[in-house]
Amino acid sequence: MRKILVTLKRVVDSNVRVRVKPDGSGMAVEGLKMSVNPFDEIALEEALRMRERGEAGEVLAVTIGGDECQQQLRTGLAMGADRALLVRCEGEVQPLAAAGILLEVIRREEPDIVIMGKQAIDDDCNQTGQMVATLWGRPQATFASEVKLNGDTARVIREVDAGLETLEVQLPAVITTDLRLNEPRYIKLPDIMKARSKPLETLSADDLVPAAPPALTALSYEPPAQRQKGVVVDDVPALMGMLRERGLVS
Amino acid sequence: MSAVLVVAEHDGQTLHAGVARAVSCGLAIEADRLDVAVLGQDCGGVARQAARIEGVTRVLCLDRSENAKPVAAIRAPQLAALAADGYSHVLGPSTTFGKDLMPRVAALLGVPQVSDIMSVEGDRRFKRPIYAGNAVLTVETPAEHIVVGTARLASWPVAGEDGEAAIEQAQTDVELPEHTSWLELKSAETERPDLQSASVVVSGGRALGSGENFSLLYDLADRLGAAVGASRAAVDAGYVSNDMQVGQTGKIIAPDLYFAIGISGAIQHLTGIKDAGVIVAINKDPEAPIFEVADIGLVGDLFAIVPEIQAAVEDS
Numbered sequence: 089m090r091k092i093l094v095t096l097k098r099v100v101d102s103n104v105r106v107r108v109k110p111d112g113s114g115m116a117v118e119g120l121k122m123s124v125n126p127f128d129e130i131a132l133e134e135a136l137r138m139r140e141r142g143e144a145g146e147v148l149a150v151t152i153g154g155d156e157c158q159q160q161l162r163t164g165l166a167m168g169a170d171r172a173l174l175v176r177c178e179g180e181v182q183p184l185a186a187a188g189i190l191l192e193v194i195r196r197e198e199p200d201i202v203i204m205g206k207q208a209i210d211d212d213c214n215q216t217g218q219m220v221a222t223l224w225g226r227p228q229a230t231f232a233s234e235v236k237l238n239g240d241t242a243r244v245i246r247e248v249d250a251g252l253e254t255l256e257v258q259l260p261a262v263i264t265t266d267l268r269l270n271e272p273r274y275i276k277l278p279d280i281m282k283a284r285s286k287p288l289e290t291l292s293a294d295d296l297v298p299a300a301p302p303a304l305t306a307l308s309y310e311p312p313a314q315r316q317k318g319v320v321v322d323d324v325p326a327l328m329g330m331l332r333e334r335g336l337v338s
Numbered sequence: 339m340s341a342v343l344v345v346a347e348h349d350g351q352t353l354h355a356g357v358a359r360a361v362s363c364g365l366a367i368e369a370d371r372l373d374v375a376v377l378g379q380d381c382g383g384v385a386r387q388a389a390r391i392e393g394v395t396r397v398l399c400l401d402r403s404e405n406a407k408p409v410a411a412i413r414a415p416q417l418a419a420l421a422a423d424g425y426s427h428v429l430g431p432s433t434t435f436g437k438d439l440m441p442r443v444a445a446l447l448g449v450p451q452v453s454d455i456m457s458v459e460g461d462r463r464f465k466r467p468i469y470a471g472n473a474v475l476t477v478e479t480p481a482e483h484i485v486v487g488t489a490r491l492a493s494w495p496v497a498g499e500d501g502e503a504a505i506e507q508a509q510t511d512v513e514l515p516e517h518t519s520w521l522e523l524k525s526a527e528t529e530r531p532d533l534q535s536a537s538v539v540v541s542g543g544r545a546l547g548s549g550e551n552f553s554l555l556y557d558l559a560d561r562l563g564a565a566v567g568a569s570r571a572a573v574d575a576g577y578v579s580n581d582m583q584v585g586q587t588g589k590i591i592a593p594d595l596y597f598a599i600g601i602s603g604a605i606q607h608l609t610g611i612k613d614a615g616v617i618v619a620i621n622k623d624p625e626a627p628i629f630e631v632a633d634i635g636l637v638g639d640l641f642a643i644v645p646e647i648q649a650a651v652e653d654s
């Protein structure tokens with residue numbers, strides 16, 4: 089039976105507006121509602137559906153971070169993951185470092201498919217899945233909107249700028265999710281109770297990867313340039329008048 | 339000695355319009371030279387287009403049958419080998435093509451990637467948006483290592499067209515994987531301008547209510563010579579295809595004129611249009627957040643207003 093590894097990142101909830109700290113030293117995230125990165129929820133949902141269709145056996149949810157990330161792993165277990173693994177790590181984990189840690193987890197767990205979100209909504213990097221696939225020496229199918237498994241291959245429809253592209257990749261492979269792959273299920277109360285007794289293992293990142301790879305240094309954070317609020321016009325002739333005045337329509 | 343390598347995106351025939359923007363980003367690094375790498379099969383035509391971009395020193399062609407389609411796992415090892423041969427920076431466009439490919443190049447080179455470069459503050463210092471554009475982060479790349487990045491195209495002007503760069507064949511001696519097969523690309527047929535380079539864009543949201551109702555916007559767009567875009571809600575509902583989505587997880591665009599019609603103005607949508615010249619919002623809810631960023635707002639029912647605009651444009 090295929091084994092699936094899914095990664096879950098703890099991020100500020102997508103409905104919360106995050107602001108820059110007044111001194112520009114970071115983002116003011118203290119006390120904000122935290123959630124599983126929405127793209128990662130989609131990744132887990134896809135893995136669960138594969139298992140429910142009988143296409144996969146075990147679904148393992150992995151995260152990297154502090155103890156507080158157990159919360160997101162418990163959410164993953166409540167959604168239906170069989171096991172969870174927290175790789176404990178202090179401070180910010182950039183994509184290349186995360187990929188190096190995940191590679192070690194992959195070596196231990198030997199999954200057939202790794203499903204990850206295409207980007208995390210905090211750093212918006214869109215890199216980690218591709219880096220994992222590269223370090224692992226395996227194919228990638230990024231920005232997936234449909235995945236079909238067939239023996240030791242996956243046929244993946246990808247959302248690209250020009251439309252929908254189809255790739256066939258040999259397993260094991262890394263798949264990253266786009267928003268239209270599926271709609272994640274809601275968690276019911278009994279699932280939360282059940283999740284409490286599911287196994288959640290903890291490892292230390294330092295034990296897995298002795299030396300951190302080169303990293304970017306964050307120098308400063310600033311709010312984006314604000315657009316000025318414009319005018320509200322009363323009717324179409326007024327709108328057209330303004331557009332003509334600016335030479336935007338003839 | 340710094341030298342920049344820019345990765346060309348193309349479909350085998352035509353150079354992607356974003357390459358001339360990525361070149362502008364590369365030129366901002368003020369390197370001693372800037373080369374463009376064209377990976378493809380029989381890509382001489384694309385190479386000639388790249389050679390006309392002003393500021394390009396050389397165009398390097400990696401012509402081989404495995405490069406016929408844009409498979410990241412196949413192109414990345416060739417690019418990494420090329421980049422490691424004397425370049426200080428390697429840049430791609432922040433399109434789905436560049437986002438797929440460049441992290442593989444970075445991982446092969448063992449360096450971090452700077453995604454979505456919106457400004458160059460020094461040869462190792464860059465600004466990039468985070469949190470759906472709610473903040474701008476200045477980062478510095480590690481000393482002594484090659485810099486890998488993607489250029490946020492809406493932040494960069496199109497470089498001039500009077501260049502005369504030399505075109506050279508390049509070769510890399512790397513093994514290419516066979517684990518990935520490219521099967522097909524389905525593109526929505528359209529005669530309208532490309533969303534990412536159009537000077538006028540007409541976008542619709544959930545309020546359109548159906549795919550048929552989008553014809554209102556197509557008619558207006560055709561009159562204006564505009565491209566048509568959409569919010570995620572309109573794409574999710576199946577009114578239009580995915581390649582029309584504008585926003586954090588769709589296309590980031592910077593037209594001279596943008597119409598947001600029946601779009602509420604969620605942060606994820608706004609992050610895709612903040613560099614637009616003039617934003618016109620049409621929404622029946624005067625409290626809709628889109629009015630906070632719109633240059634010209636009109637409160638009312640789009641099904642009455644859009645035909646009126648259409649008539650006004652036809653009259654002129």
Ligand SMILES: Cc1cc2nc3c(=O)[nH]c(=O)nc-3n(C[C@H](O)[C@H](O)[C@H](O)COP(=O)(O)OP(=O)(O)OC[C@H]3O[C@@H](n4cnc5c(N)ncnc54)[C@H](O)[C@@H]3O)c2cc1C
Pocket residue numbers: 102126127209542543544545568569570571572583584585586587588589599600601602603604605606607620621622623626638639640641
């Ligand atoms: C991780 C993540 C990524 C996302 N990425 C994107 C993205 O890339 N792009 C994107 O667009 N969204 C994105 N979203 C979704 C975003 O949060 C919003 O849900 C979405 O933009 C809403 O689309 P909308 O404005 O069309 O719909 P709604 O928010 O439902 O707004 C519809 C608007 O139409 C108005 N209206 C209704 N009827 C009429 C009428 N007859 N005439 C005039 N006005 C009318 C209403 O007043 C309302 O303001 C993302 C969300 C998440 C969580």
